[in-house]
Amino acid sequence: MASNLKVNLINMAFRNLARHKVKTIITSIAVAIGVALYIWMDAWLLGMNIDSQRNIVNYEVGSSKIYSKAYFDNKDNMPMYETFYNYQEIVDNLDKNGFNSTPRMVFGGSLISINQENPFMFIGVNPDLEKKMFSYHKFVKDGRFIENGKFEILLGDRGAKNLEVKIGDTVRLSTVIDKKVVPDRIKKEPFIEDIIKKLDENEKKIVDSNYYLTTIEELESKVDYYILKSDISNIEKDKLMKILNKIEFKGLIRHINQLIELTVVGIVNSPNPKTNGNIGYIPLDILQDEMGLLLEGGITEICIRKKGINEALLPDKSENIDVVKNILSSFMDVKETKLTVNGNKKIKSFTNFDKRITLNDDLILISWQEDVIDYLNVAAGDNVGNRLIIIILFVISFVGIANTMLMAVLERTKEIGMLRSMGMTDTSIVRLFFYEAGFIGFIGSMCGIIVGILLNIYMVNVGIDFSKMMENFGTDYGYRIVGYFKSAWNFKVIIASGIIATIISAMTAILPSLRAVKITIVEALRFE
Amino acid sequence: MSIIQTKELYKDYELNKIVVNALRGVSVNIEQGEFTAIVGPSGSGKSTLLHLIGCLDTATKGEITVDGENVANLKKNQLAFLRREKIGFIFQAYNLIPVLTALENVSFSLTLLGYSAKEIKDISYGALKEVGLEGMENRRPKEMSGGQQQRVAIARALAKRPKLILADEPTANLDSKTGREILETMLDLNQKEKTTFVFSTHDNMVMEFARRLIFIRDGKITEEKIK
Numbered sequence: 001m002a003s004n005l006k007v008n009l010i011n012m013a014f015r016n017l018a019r020h021k022v023k024t025i026i027t028s029i030a031v032a033i034g035v036a037l038y039i040w041m042d043a044w045l046l047g048m049n050i051d052s053q054r055n056i057v058n059y060e061v062g063s064s065k066i067y068s069k070a071y072f073d074n075k076d077n078m079p080m081y082e083t084f085y086n087y088q089e090i091v092d093n094l095d096k097n098g099f100n101s102t103p104r105m106v107f108g109g110s111l112i113s114i115n116q117e118n119p120f121m122f123i124g125v126n127p128d129l130e131k132k133m134f135s136y137h138k139f140v141k142d143g144r145f146i147e148n149g150k151f152e153i154l155l156g157d158r159g160a161k162n163l164e165v166k167i168g169d170t171v172r173l174s175t176v177i178d179k180k181v182v183p184d185r186i187k188k189e190p191f192i193e194d195i196i197k198k199l200d201e202n203e204k205k206i207v208d209s210n211y212y213l214t215t216i217e218e219l220e221s222k223v224d225y226y227i228l229k230s231d232i233s234n235i236e237k238d239k240l241m242k243i244l245n246k247i248e249f250k251g252l253i254r255h256i257n258q259l260i261e262l263t264v265v266g267i268v269n270s271p272n273p274k275t276n277g278n279i280g281y282i283p284l285d286i287l288q289d290e291m292g293l294l295l296e297g298g299i300t301e302i303c304i305r306k307k308g309i310n311e312a313l314l315p316d317k318s319e320n321i322d323v324v325k326n327i328l329s330s331f332m333d334v335k336e337t338k339l340t341v342n343g344n345k346k347i348k349s350f351t352n353f354d355k356r357i358t359l360n361d362d363l364i365l366i367s368w369q370e371d372v373i374d375y376l377n378v379a380a381g382d383n384v385g386n387r388l389i390i391i392i393l394f395v396i397s398f399v400g401i402a403n404t405m406l407m408a409v410l411e412r413t414k415e416i417g418m419l420r421s422m423g424m425t426d427t428s429i430v431r432l433f434f435y436e437a438g439f440i441g442f443i444g445s446m447c448g449i450i451v452g453i454l455l456n457i458y459m460v461n462v463g464i465d466f467s468k469m470m471e472n473f474g475t476d477y478g479y480r481i482v483g484y485f486k487s488a489w490n491f492k493v494i495i496a497s498g499i500i501a502t503i504i505s506a507m508t509a510i511l512p513s514l515r516a517v518k519i520t521i522v523e524a525l526r527f528e
Numbered sequence: 529m530s531i532i533q534t535k536e537l538y539k540d541y542e543l544n545k546i547v548v549n550a551l552r553g554v555s556v557n558i559e560q561g562e563f564t565a566i567v568g569p570s571g572s573g574k575s576t577l578l579h580l581i582g583c584l585d586t587a588t589k590g591e592i593t594v595d596g597e598n599v600a601n602l603k604k605n606q607l608a609f610l611r612r613e614k615i616g617f618i619f620q621a622y623n624l625i626p627v628l629t630a631l632e633n634v635s636f637s638l639t640l641l642g643y644s645a646k647e648i649k650d651i652s653y654g655a656l657k658e659v660g661l662e663g664m665e666n667r668r669p670k671e672m673s674g675g676q677q678q679r680v681a682i683a684r685a686l687a688k689r690p691k692l693i694l695a696d697e698p699t700a701n702l703d704s705k706t707g708r709e710i711l712e713t714m715l716d717l718n719q720k721e722k723t724t725f726v727f728s729t730h731d732n733m734v735m736e737f738a739r740r741l742i743f744i745r746d747g748k749i750t751e752e753k754i755k
Contacts, residue, residue, distance in 0.1 A: 011639070012639065015628075015632075019625075019627040019628070020627075414623065415625060417623075418623045418625075420584075420608065420611075421582070421584055421611060421617050422611065422612065422617070422636070422637045422640060423608050423609060423610075423611040423612020423613065423615075423637075423640055424608065424612070424640055425604070425605050425608040425609075426604060426605075426608075427605070520584070520585055520586075521579075521584040521585065522579050522584050522585045525584075525619070525623065
């Protein structure tokens with residue numbers, strides 16, 4: 001009998017929905033709009049995030065990066081003096097093991113044209129390796145890509161417009177070369193107190209030999225300054241720098257103003273707005289000597305990506321930093337340190353890596369996520385904000401449904417009284433309204449899912465073109481996307497939004513129906 | 529065998545913050561198969577008594593026994609089952625579901641009893657035929673006269689073959705000809721099925737049909753007549 005009654009309640013719920021066709025349709029439409037809107041917006045956000053991340057990997061970072069540890073620790077200030085030198089072995093070994101890599105020298109400065117002077121970020125690149133690694137060279141809209149050995153520059157489209165330059169124009173790169181040098185002269189007090197005492201015996205010998213010193217006593221016997229050997233070899237210099245770095249002696253930074261004349265040979269307009277702004281790509285080889293940045297073979301980073309990957313996909317396990325680490329460990333001293341949760345919460349939340357990989361003590365290998373952690377944090381913040389707005393819309397539509405259900409129950413108070421007089425239990429009445437509202441939610445959800453999917457089919461395949469708007473605003477909305485903003489399928493959310501909408505809808509009937517069965521049957525029958 | 533027994537029944541309720549003593553110590557005994565009318569003017573407490581007997585409301589004091597069950601001992605759900613299986617109601621305002629057809633209105637009470645779809649259909653057609661509404665099964669309440677609607681209400685009450693039918697002023701909204709027809713139908717069923725009918729009324733025609741009259745005034749039984 002109980003099971004029969006259960007079936008009857010469902011039948012009754014269906015019949016009641018059919019009885020109140022208009023109300024059922026209107027309420028279902030409200031649910032459908034809420035669900036469709038949620039599915040559409042969620043897919044759009046997801047699409048923008050995936051596109052942004054793809055663009056970051058394909059145009060900006062690669063799947064992983066190597067920095068000098070000192071540069072990475074102060075990355076936001078682009079400390080061009082924190083370079084490293086012996087990278088060719090890394091590039092060759094990665095190449096042998098199926099990875100592309102490209103050394104880069106990133107520095108800041110300003111670019112001067114006849115009419116304008118604007119702050120720019122410059123990237124010294126090896127054109128051949130860069131083309132193998134990144135895709136922005138395919139989007140050189142005017143002119144051509146830069147070539148080795150030539151004093152030329154490839155500009156971002158917006159940057160070129162800001163400078164009012166075109167192909168063939170000459171621009172001047174103005175920067176300050178910050179060069180870390182082994183100091184010629186070191187003041188006595190800090191040297192004795194802070195440096196010498198921290199060194200072990202072997203390290204002391206190296207320092208001593210470079211300073212013509214043999215013992216601490218001899219060092220202390222000098223009056224004011226110690227003169228460094230002027231003819232020490234680069235290798236000794238490197239060793240000395242390592243020791244000085246180890247004991248956190250920053251050395252001296254020499255500032256040299258530099259002006260480099262370059263010809264604009266190309267203008268790039270890629271799907272990643274970062275490549276299209278105030279950015280200039282310059283051949284790395286011209287920056288090496290006194291005509292360039294006095295790099296002497298130094299670079300600030302190496303970008304790494306697996307060969308022959310599908311650009312549409314984000315990096316997978318086959319190119320994560322563990323794979324790169326294993327390749328490099330054959331010729332480098334690789335150390336892995338666990339990161340503490342407290343110190344690196346934001347890194348842990350975005351990457352699968354809760355460790356730090358150092359190479360030969362002075363280099364660091366990081367994943368692409370860690371490299372753009374600030375962007376990912378901001379994007380996540382945006383997502384939370386956008387999602388909140390959608391959830392508020394969702395809630396508003398369900399407040400509407402709750403209101404409709406309240407009115408429906410109130411209108412049917414007399415009917416409820418009659419049902420109770422005929423022997424229907426209070427629980428059955430609440431369940432009846434629960435089923436009715438649940439069915440409305442289900443019908444609405446199904447319609448919402450269909451509409452959401454239809455919208456998504458368009459959004460995934462075509463998208464909305466925001467290029468004109470972005471051009472007018474001259475900004476990138478914080479996403480690494482230009483032009484078409486496309487959606488991505490998120491079937492979990494599609495299914496979940498349908499289920500949640502149905503459940504919430506069903507729940508909205510509980511309170512009003514509980515209230516309706518609280519009054520006596522006689523009062524309910526007299527209700528007008 | 530008595531189907532209804534009330535002992536010293538009191539019912540007070542609040543109306544605009546004033547306590548109204550609707551029933552003041554009503555004791556009555558109604559036997560199975562009776563055709564009884566509770567008669568009294570408006571506000572005398574006859575409808576209240578009917579509601580208490582039908583377990584639609586609870587008494588302030590006193591005892592009610594329906595078919596041997598002391599309703600004060602029954603929980604809410606048990607009261608619902610009692611109403612479902614043993615009591616049928618006919619209301620003055622018919623209380624049909626406007627969007628359902630006559631057949632569907634009758635079927636509705638049967639769905640609660642867990643009958644199969646075929647049984648529900650057969651019984652509902654039969655009940656409508658019994659009250660003379662054959663051929664009008666698919667009409668909605670607004671397409672029927674007051675008398676026809678009240679017949680549907682009777683068919684709905686009858687369909688589940690309850691032991692007791694409580695009718696609250698069933699002829700109040702009907703013209704005398706229709707009222708008489710309705711009462712004849714109910715009397716006929718009373719005689720055929722031995723269903724107990726209890727009316728609340730101040731209509732002379734109902735009093736004419738009733739076999740027993742219980743007069744009530746100011747919440748107290750003042751007189752009883754058995755024909």
